[in-house]
Amino acid sequence: MNASIYWALLMASIKAKMEYRATFIFFLFALIFFYAAQIGTVLVVMSKFKSLNGWSIGEMAFLYGLLSFSQGLTMLFFSSLNNFETFIMQGTFDRFLTRPLNPLLQTLVAGFEVSSVAHFFIGTAGLWFGSRYAGVEWTGLKLFFLALVITGAALIQGGVRIAVSAVAFWTTRNRSLVHTIVYSSKEFVMYPITIYSLWVQVFLTVVFPIAFINFYPSHYFLSRDSSAILLDPVLQYLTPLVGVVIFGLAYALWVAGVNRYQSAGS
Amino acid sequence: MNAAIAHPFAGRAKPVYLNFALKTFQSQAAYKFEYFVGVFNGLLYVFIFTSLWSAIYSGLQSGSDTPFTRAGIITYAVFAMICRISMTMEDTEISSRIRSGDIAMDMTKPVNFFLMNLSQTVGVTMFHWFTRVTPILLACFLAFDLEVSLEPARMAAAVCAWAMGYFVFFLLNFAFALLAFWFVETFSFQLTKYALINLLSGAIIPVDFFPSRLRPFMEMLPFQYIFYTPTAVFTGHLAWPETVRLMSLQAVWIAILGLLCSVMWRSAQRKLVVQGG
Numbered sequence: 001m002n003a004s005i006y007w008a009l010l011m012a013s014i015k016a017k018m019e020y021r022a023t024f025i026f027f028l029f030a031l032i033f034f035y036a037a038q039i040g041t042v043l044v045v046m047s048k049f050k051s052l053n054g055w056s057i058g059e060m061a062f063l064y065g066l067l068s069f070s071q072g073l074t075m076l077f078f079s080s081l082n083n084f085e086t087f088i089m090q091g092t093f094d095r096f097l098t099r100p101l102n103p104l105l106q107t108l109v110a111g112f113e114v115s116s117v118a119h120f121f122i123g124t125a126g127l128w129f130g131s132r133y134a135g136v137e138w139t140g141l142k143l144f145f146l147a148l149v150i151t152g153a154a155l156i157q158g159g160v161r162i163a164v165s166a167v168a169f170w171t172t173r174n175r176s177l178v179h180t181i182v183y184s185s186k187e188f189v190m191y192p193i194t195i196y197s198l199w200v201q202v203f204l205t206v207v208f209p210i211a212f213i214n215f216y217p218s219h220y221f222l223s224r225d226s227s228a229i230l231l232d233p234v235l236q237y238l239t240p241l242v243g244v245v246i247f248g249l250a251y252a253l254w255v256a257g258v259n260r261y262q263s264a265g266s
Numbered sequence: 267m268n269a270a271i272a273h274p275f276a277g278r279a280k281p282v283y284l285n286f287a288l289k290t291f292q293s294q295a296a297y298k299f300e301y302f303v304g305v306f307n308g309l310l311y312v313f314i315f316t317s318l319w320s321a322i323y324s325g326l327q328s329g330s331d332t333p334f335t336r337a338g339i340i341t342y343a344v345f346a347m348i349c350r351i352s353m354t355m356e357d358t359e360i361s362s363r364i365r366s367g368d369i370a371m372d373m374t375k376p377v378n379f380f381l382m383n384l385s386q387t388v389g390v391t392m393f394h395w396f397t398r399v400t401p402i403l404l405a406c407f408l409a410f411d412l413e414v415s416l417e418p419a420r421m422a423a424a425v426c427a428w429a430m431g432y433f434v435f436f437l438l439n440f441a442f443a444l445l446a447f448w449f450v451e452t453f454s455f456q457l458t459k460y461a462l463i464n465l466l467s468g469a470i471i472p473v474d475f476f477p478s479r480l481r482p483f484m485e486m487l488p489f490q491y492i493f494y495t496p497t498a499v500f501t502g503h504l505a506w507p508e509t510v511r512l513m514s515l516q517a518v519w520i521a522i523l524g525l526l527c528s529v530m531w532r533s534a535q536r537k538l539v540v541q542g543g
Contacts, residue, residue, distance in 0.1 A: 030461075033457070037464055040465050047477070
């Protein structure tokens with residue numbers, strides 16, 4: 001019953017974005033070009049040096065493809081959180097609280113990001129060329145696990161965004177934090193994390209587990225020697241689980257934030 | 267309309283522009299949290315790219331043909347990133363003033379719009395030099411074995427190359443910002459500009475690593491003169507003839523982009539008058 005209300009809110013936000021069609025299409029192309037240039041930097045380096053810590057050019061493209069595709073899924077649903085501080089500052093969020101609907105879902109459907117098509121395009125290209133050059137043989141099981149991994153990776157990134165947004169309940173402003181944690185962190189996992197020192201690898205696995213977005217699951221798809229993985233080979237299967245856990249923790253933080261926000265009466 | 271603003275380069279450099287620079291410096295200093303995040307971000311990027319090059323070079327067989335030594339590429343990566351941090355610019359400011367119509371107010375001021383923006387950008391840059399570049403530089407000197415020879419002639423050339431790279435960067439941003447006179451939405455143009463700068467400016471990969479077939483085309487674009495030229499001059503990567511050649515090309519690009527901005531500004535003003543303001 002509530003679903004149709006969310007659907008109506010969602011369509012309203014998409015219509016608002018698509019209002020200027022030519023501008024939107026141009027934006028999509030610019031976005032694709034931007035990410036193509038980003039993977040271009042990796043490809044230039046790889047074509048010059050052939051191997052990065054034992055990763056070939058195809059495997060690097062796969063790594064980037066997994067990151068980009070799951071980021072597209074994340075952006076599709078969680079983009080409105082990027083400027084959540086304006087929801088707080090302008091009182092938009094107060095309006096959400098007066099409705100008998102879930103405040104988080106209302107926030108999310110307010111900014112459904114259609115331009116994540118660009119990520120899907122780049123991500124698919126990365127996965128496609130990556131699996132061709134790295135010689136991945138796709139089976140039904142692998143495809144099923146790919147869907148799980150992408151969902152799990154999107155839950156990790158979505159959870160991070162929710163947690164960062166929840167900070168705004170306490171501090172009102174969180175834009176710089178969003179920028180560092182949401183955008184800059186992506187650069188970390190464009191490369192296999194084995195290039196970093198050990199404590200950074202541990203950090204990216206245990207504390208801020210973005211290595212599960214692409215690095216660990218890639219070992220499974222590319223049939224890489226997983227004994228070289230930090231800690232334990234089982235990590236390559238854990239992305240969906242980590243996604244659920246991170247998302248759950250982030251949602252708990254969000255609920256605590258909402259409760260605190262309400263009791264402040266502002 | 268005041269004659270002083272008829273041309274972007276008209277008007278004398280007066281203390282008023284120094285004031286713009288100082289005011290911008292002060293307003294930047296007001297955001298402490300932004301500052302720490304900025305430094306943190308800079309260190310993060312230095313860390314990522316030095317790790318990347320170390321990993322690549324430790325996997326390399328000895329005798330491999332590369333234009334950099336291991337220490338050389340680490341030095342390049344550190345100073346390219348420092349060069350990049352030193353040149354950040356608030357590049358949505360001008361276009362949002364054009365869209366909101368505030369630009370009309372700027373035009374009625376008895377100052378030159380181009381010089382006002384340049385001095386404000388210099389203010390931001392001064393702020394970044396003191397607060398971001400210095401701590402990151404210190405941290406890098408402690409963390410890495412950097413190969414820097416403080417030969418006076420080379421240092422002088424590097425300062426000139428940085429200043430000219432800065433002008434290329436500023437003029438390029440200014441030209442892209444002025445596009446807002448003709449287009450409602452300029453974010454796509456900005457995005458395209460970022461993409462080209464990331465890939466071709468030498469901020470991430472030195473242009474030496476591009477396939478040699480592409481190099482002549484890259485020389486005909488302004489991007490490599492922003493970060494690659496000053497960094498390569500400073501780190502002693504270039505021999506003197508090549509240094510002189512690339513710095514001359516920097517000067518040529520300043521002239522080309524300056525002319526472009528001037529033409530755009532003139533026709534934009536005409537357009538604005540046609541609309542009746």
